[in-house]
Amino acid sequence: xxxxxxxxxxxxxxxxxxxxxxxxxxxxxxxxxxxxxxxxxxxxxxxxxxxxxxxxxxxxxxxxxxxxxxxxxxxxxxxxxxxxxxxxxxxxxxxxxxxxxxxxxxxxxxxxxxxxxxxxxxxxxxxxxxxxxxxxxxxxxxxxxxxxxxxxxxxxxxxxxxxxxxxxxxxxxxxxxxxxxxxxxxxxxxxxxxxxxxxxxxxxxxxxxxxxxxxxxxxxxxxxxxxxxxxxxxxxxxxxxxxxxxxxxxxxxxxxxxxxxxxxxxxxxxxxxxxxxxxxxxxxxxxxxxxxxxxxxxxxxxxxxxxxxxxxxxxxxxxxxxxxxxxxxxxxxxxxxxxxxxxxxxxxxxxxxxxxxxxxxxxxxxxxxxxxxxxxxxxxxxxxxxxxxxxxxxxxxxxxxxxxxx
Amino acid sequence: xxxxxxxxxxxxxxxxxxxxxxxxxxxxxxxxxxxxxxxxxxxxxxxxxxxxxxxxxxxxxxxxxxxxxxxxxxxxxxxxxxxxxxxxxxxxxxxxxxxxxxxxxxxxxxxxxxxxxxxxxxxxxxxxxxxxxxxxxxxxxxxxxxxxxxxxxxxxxxxxxxxxxxxxxxxxxxx
Numbered sequence: 001x002x003x004x005x006x007x008x009x010x011x012x013x014x015x016x017x018x019x020x021x022x023x024x025x026x027x028x029x030x031x032x033x034x035x036x037x038x039x040x041x042x043x044x045x046x047x048x049x050x051x052x053x054x055x056x057x058x059x060x061x062x063x064x065x066x067x068x069x070x071x072x073x074x075x076x077x078x079x080x081x082x083x084x085x086x087x088x089x090x091x092x093x094x095x096x097x098x099x100x101x102x103x104x105x106x107x108x109x110x111x112x113x114x115x116x117x118x119x120x121x122x123x124x125x126x127x128x129x130x131x132x133x134x135x136x137x138x139x140x141x142x143x144x145x146x147x148x149x150x151x152x153x154x155x156x157x158x159x160x161x162x163x164x165x166x167x168x169x170x171x172x173x174x175x176x177x178x179x180x181x182x183x184x185x186x187x188x189x190x191x192x193x194x195x196x197x198x199x200x201x202x203x204x205x206x207x208x209x210x211x212x213x214x215x216x217x218x219x220x221x222x223x224x225x226x227x228x229x230x231x232x233x234x235x236x237x238x239x240x241x242x243x244x245x246x247x248x249x250x251x252x253x254x255x256x257x258x259x260x261x262x263x264x265x266x267x268x269x270x271x272x273x274x275x276x277x278x279x280x281x282x283x284x285x286x287x288x289x290x291x292x293x294x295x296x297x298x299x300x301x302x303x304x305x306x307x308x309x310x311x312x313x314x315x316x317x318x319x320x321x322x323x324x325x326x327x328x329x330x331x332x333x334x335x336x337x338x339x340x341x342x343x344x345x346x347x348x349x350x351x352x353x354x355x356x357x358x359x360x361x362x363x364x365x366x367x368x369x370x371x372x373x374x375x376x377x378x379x380x381x382x383x384x385x386x387x388x389x390x391x392x393x394x395x396x397x398x399x400x401x402x403x404x405x406x
Numbered sequence: 407x408x409x410x411x412x413x414x415x416x417x418x419x420x421x422x423x424x425x426x427x428x429x430x431x432x433x434x435x436x437x438x439x440x441x442x443x444x445x446x447x448x449x450x451x452x453x454x455x456x457x458x459x460x461x462x463x464x465x466x467x468x469x470x471x472x473x474x475x476x477x478x479x480x481x482x483x484x485x486x487x488x489x490x491x492x493x494x495x496x497x498x499x500x501x502x503x504x505x506x507x508x509x510x511x512x513x514x515x516x517x518x519x520x521x522x523x524x525x526x527x528x529x530x531x532x533x534x535x536x537x538x539x540x541x542x543x544x545x546x547x548x549x550x551x552x553x554x555x556x557x558x559x560x561x562x563x564x565x566x567x568x569x570x571x572x573x574x575x576x577x578x579x580x581x
Contacts, residue, residue, distance in 0.1 A: 067485055071525070097522065110436055110444050117428075118436035125432040179429055190447055196529075197522035198446065249444055258450040258511050260518040264503060267572065273496040275508075277572040372580035380579040384501050388577075 061090055062157050070098035070196075073140065075161025078308065079289045084135065084335075084343040086164035088219050093226045094140050094162065096261075097197035100246055104222075104230035109214070113190070113251035116181030123230050126214060129171040134213070134236070135339040137310045139163035139282050141239035141266060144389035147374065151394070151405045155294040159393065159405060160287050163310070165343035166227075168234050170215035173208050177252070182209075186252040190259075191233050194248040201242045202256035203235060207280070211236050211341075214247065236341040237312030238280040239387070241266050271382035282312030284371050285390040286319050286346070286363035297352055297401035305332070305348040311365035316344040318364040323350060325358035325394065326373075332361070340366075352397070360394035448517030452562025455513060459557040460538025462545030468535045469542050472524045481546045486525075489543045493568045506547035510572055512564040516540050537561070 059081075061074035073094040076086055104123045112118035143162035146152040153159035173189075182205065189208045192200040203212070213234040216223060223229040228245030235242050241261055256262060256278070268276040286309035291297050305323075309316045315338055320329040332346035346361070362371045374391035396406040448454040469481070478484030491507030509515060520536045522528050531539070541556040549564055550556070 068525070097525070097528065110440065112436055112441050112445070118441060119433040120436045120440060121433040128432050129430055192446075197525075198528075200447075200521075251445065251447060253447075253449075255449065257447055257517075258514045260514065260522070263510055263514065263572070264505075264508055269496060269501055269503070270573075271497075273493060273501075274571055274573050275496075276575050279575040279577065281575075281577065283577065367578075369578050376580040383499075 061092065062161060071096050073162060075157050076164045077157045078161055078287065079156040079292045079295065084165050084345050085219060086166055088166065088221060088224045091164040091166060091224065091227055092140065092162050094240060095195065096199050097195045099225050100195050102194060102230060102246060107230050107248065109231060109248055109250065111176060111180055111250045113253050114183040114186035115252050116183065119180055123216065126171055127216060129175055131169055131171050133167055133169040135165065135167045135342045136234065136236040137163055137165040137341060137343050138240050138243055141241065141282065141387040145386050147389055147391065148383050154405050156287055156289050156292040166218045167220065168213060168215040169217035170213040170234060173212035173214055176214065177208060182252055185254045188253045188256050190251040190253050190257045191244040191247060192249040193244045194246040199244060199261065200257065200259045201244055201262055202259065203242055207235060207238065237282055239266060239282060242280060266387060268381065268385035268387050270385065279388060283388065283390045284311035284313065284316065284363045284365040284369050285309065286361040286371055287393050288359055288361050288395060291359065291397065291403045292395050293403055293405040295403045297397065300352060300354050303350045303352045305350050305359065307346050307361050309344045309346055309363040310342060311363065312341055313369065314340045314366040316363055317366050319346040319361055321348045321361045323357050323359055326360060354399060356399055357397045358394050359397065360392050362392050446521060448513050450511040450513060452513040452558060455516060455558035455561060456533050457558065458533030458537050459555050460534050460541050461555055462541040462550065462552045465538035465542030468539040473539065476525065481543055490546050493571060505543055506567065508568050509566055510569050512544065512566055513562045516561060
């Protein structure tokens with residue numbers, strides 16, 4: 001930056017002289033009196049009530065083939081996205097009985113059970129209550145489930161796209177529960193959605209009183225229908241299934257209700273036939289999104305290694321990256337501001353010399369927990385636990401620059 | 407911070423104490439009738455199970471008409487999973503989680519079928535039909551007889567084979 005007005009003026013003059021010279025040169029070469037900057041030009045399209053993305057942008061969620069698309073999941077293209085916010089239209093989906101069509105005027109939340117004042121709230125009622133906005137990830141605990149035995153999926157999206165991150169706005173559930181008066185025997189809440197199967201989960205009262213949110217907005221806008229419009233439970237850092245969408249009932253109870261999705265599903269089977277239950281927390285995880293599976297490094301030389309890290313237990317404190325399959329590690333730069341239980345973007349400059357390489361990352365969160373290898377997870381849990389695979393993820397770079405999951 | 411500030415500010419205005427929502431005065435009191443109309447919870451101990459009754463013999467008919475197309479003949483599985491098994495099926499390289507092998511409680515099975523099945527038209531079955539089709543699934547697993555009456559009293563007493571199969575979450579579990 002120039003220090004004084006004079007310097008500024010003189011540098012501007014130099015710049016203008018240079019442009020004139022280049023312009024003159026171009027005119028000389030073409031030998032015509034070209035109109036300024038290649039005109040005349042067509043007018044662009046008009047203002048509109050709602051923006052679509054450019055027609056040249058085509059990235060989409062991945063939808064696996066299924067006979068029951070209402071009971072299915074779609075995956076976020078993590079390798080195509082920048083920063084830490086997932087556009088609402090690309091947030092991963094997991095539904096058990098389709099997306100209900102709910103007019104918010106008719107939507108109500110009943111909060112009852114072991115409370116002094118059971119109450120019904122309309123959406124207008126809820127929005128009047130003190131609200132907060134927070135950046136938080138949501139991840140299905142089945143994310144990475146295909147990677148237990150061998151690296152199976154070809155891209156970051158296929159391997160780990162059941163995770164997304166948004167700014168959520170809503171009323172802290174604590175505000176509502178304190179307002180209604182939780183009785184001393186109230187140890188759990190039961191949360192139920194208004195989808196066709198009335199999907200339901202039980203959650204410890206401690207979580208409900210901590211950072212649980214009755215969320216009505218996502219990235220500044222109303223929730224998308226696929227994310228629970230008009231109201232969802234947001235339980236930061238807890239497995240996705242507990243973040244009940246289309247929320248219409250909360251019941252304070254003295255015990256978990258042992259619903260299907262907290263017994264038959266979302267429990268982690270161990271080699272001795274026992275299963276871990278109420279495995280809520282999503283442990284620290286990281287993933288290199290570029291270069292990642294299915295991509296190709298364009299040329300030798302500078303490559304910015306980019307990725308995402310997140311932990312259900314708080315802030316990401318450190319991400320290390322290896323380009324030699326885990327022999328040596330370098331600290332990546334974490335891009336602030338950092339949010340707890342949110343995607344954290346990391347970057348590391350690298351020089352690719354054209355040789356084959358194995359890239360991987362490992363995150364440490366504020367509890368000191370270090371993202372494990374898949375072998376460490378298998379050592380602790382065997383191969384049948386299905387959920388909660390937060391192991392380190394490697395990508396192999398071939399001599400031609402192509403990247404694969406191996 | 408903000409919340410406690412607002413609470414203080416409201417307290418300072420010394421608003422009258424209201425029957426509902428004492429601080430913010432929003433929402434309306436839920437009456438017992440409101441709650442009864444919306445509360446479908448069925449606890450593991452059977453609390454919340456409604457009146458009604460059914461047997462496996464009756465349930466076989468419901469099953470053939472409304473479940474078999476997806477779950478296969480006699481609960482053996484088709485496009486969707488089957489229901490028959492025992493806890494030993496949870497061992498080995500390809501464990502099978504079914505009602506018989508995995509579910510820890512019987513009453514929530516009623517709650518699940520009632521709310522979520524048949525998948526393409528949940529809510530279609532009567533309470534008696536839900537009791538009877540649940541009886542059929544339990545009978546296929548050898549847990550009750552074909553003509554045993556299943557109702558709010560008998561269902562919670564059924565001990566599922568994997569009742570003690572679950573342990574708390576010990577994570578973090580890696581070095």
